Amino acid sequence: MSKIGSMRNLLASSLGVTCAAALALPMTLPATEAAAIPAKAVSGTPPARADGTGIPGSTQSLPLAPITDERDLGSAAAGLSPRSVRPFSLVGVIWDDPTVELNGRVQVRTRSVGTGTWSDWQDLETHNTDHAPDADTDERTSGRVRGATAPLWVGDSDGVEVLVRAVEPTRAGAAPLPAGLRLELVDPGAETAVEPPARHTPDDPPLTELLSPEVAEASAPNSELAPLGAALIPALDQAQSQKELLTLQAAVLTDEQKLKPYIGPRPAIVTRRGWGADETLREKEFSYTKSVKAAFVHHTATGNNYTCAQAPSVIRGIYRYHVKSMGWRDIGYNFLVDKCGNIYEGRAGGVAKPVMGAHTLGFNSDSMGIAAIGTFNSAGPTSTTVTAVSQLSAWKLGLFAGNPGGKTYLKSAGGNLYAKGKNVRLNVISGHRDGFSTDCPGALLYGKLGSIRTQAARFQGRP
Known part of the structure; x- marks a missing residue:
């Protein structure tokens, strides 16, 4: 089955916008992946901390391409073909304008590092503009804020596929999909957190180690x-x-x-x-x-x-x-x-x-x-x-x-x-x-x- 044909079958089975819960579909896409495409991490090369340890974690940000090869999809769509990427554990989709909602459905499936198997398709919660800094605050007007789905925890993964489908515009002239759609793959970093002591009291002596x-x-x-x-x-x-x-x-x-x-x-x-x-x-x-x-x-x-x-x-x-x-x-x-x-x-x-x-x-x-x-x-x-x-x-x-x-x-x-x-x-x-x-x-x-x-x-x- 062709990649576009698989996507068309998936789109045909879509039941509309759902919350961020796993959705098992009756068909699955082929397990073969396209050649790995290098993904530039947003964070770049992690600099060293003041205390000598490396900063954990990174973010891969990949643009989503419009799907325009076939005209029978019923609505605008964008996505990313199955591919290998650097390890990540949390996934989300962002876009340029934080005031615009993604009026549609976002689905991802991921490949487990441990087993090499692909997950079922899962939905990302698209209505996430309600979690945001208040209007007119410095945080909201910084020029850096973007629209986004809720993130989804998928565990240690090294492969991903994503499909975004718009529903019909709700008003004349409304864009079917927000501009600047990108897939964000987050590696939270190694388990470097300090272990909380089993018995900690207010009288414990202060730490003597160097803090950044x-x-x-x-x-x-x-x-x-x-x-x-x-x-x-x-x-x-x-x-x-x-x-x-x-x-x-x-x-x-x-x-x-x-x-x-x-x-x-x-x-x-x-x-x-x-x-x-x-x-x-x-x-x-x-x-x-x-x-x-x-x-x-x-x-x-x-x-x-x-x-x-x-x-x-x-x-x-x-x-x-x-x-x-x-x-x-x-x-x-x-x-x-x-x-x-x-x-x-x-x-x-x-x-x-x-x-x-x-x-x-x-x-x-x-x-x-x-x-x-x-x-x-x-x-x-x-x-x-x-x-x-x-x-x-x-x-x-x-x-x-x-x-x-x-x-x-x-x-x-x-x-x-x-x-x-x-x-x-x-x-x-x-x-x-x-x-x-x-x-x-x-x-x-x-x-x-x-x-x-x-x-x-x-x-x-x-x-």
Whole structure:
């Protein structure tokens, strides 16, 4: 069967836009590949770190070619024929204009390094413009931001094929496919993350090893919670967390809050150093908002085919995709939670501080974004994930007098649900879809938000 003929059969079987879940098709393309085409890495040759180690990871960026050989495809299409590439583990598609949605379907299949076999076709979540910096912020107006699908974790792979098909334009003159389509293949790098100690306490001595300036700068905002360069911010019980609250926020607490500080026990949090963040990728400065009045719960839409031991690699892949491929200043989420309930620091600036993220377009100010690693449209989150999101919310919202079971007002910076400047009443713990018309965080995680609110309020000691 010819390559174009195979693509035509695949297009004919298309059922429309789906979420980022694996899709097994009744036919598969031939396993033979075209000759390897050199792919220039966006990052180039990795320079040396200040501490002498190499920077892990790279990004291959390949342009997608229009498919114009046959006219019976029914709509515009672009793709990449099956080929060998340098090893990668996470894949996504980007385009030039971040305000344009890809109104269609993106499918990929990949070849495993370990077995040499090709996967079934998998869909990438195309409606990803809702994860973005707010309009008019320096991050959004930098000129570097691009449109993108959600990334998909595929594991160690060295071969790829991709097919993009547009649906019919929704309005006269609308482009069938965005300009500048490129396939991004992300290698998150080797497992170089620092192993968090099994028993870490606030009294552990500070590290004496040499830290690079970038690592030291990212670690410094957490220095009140853990030693400089720590891989893990340790858990505290509720009494310790209340004492910490009175120390960190004494200047802004009311007399009533000082007498009865509602805050949950601080959960253990793996730092950026703990998951191996390359601190030379992000912008140097940190970006803060005034408060944390709400928590938006997300899913990463990267799929569920990862182990908890691989979670740091998945996060490094998302981080590189957000910064190098999508043009953001840092990873978009403030926190990430894996299927085993491990909590990870996201965007740099300090886990106890009101760091402005790029997670909920229109509502990044005075909020935080918590992303459960996975896709939860047809598979539910684990109970450990739900509990971890509750614990994290109870602690972080408690630092800012937030009631997890209550309501709050946020001012919209503009989106597809609320006009710019509108004061919107939201649950203190909301799903992404409450602030923007999107499937995120997936129906089965969204359905757990009531339990998360109840658990978080209980963790805070509220009646």
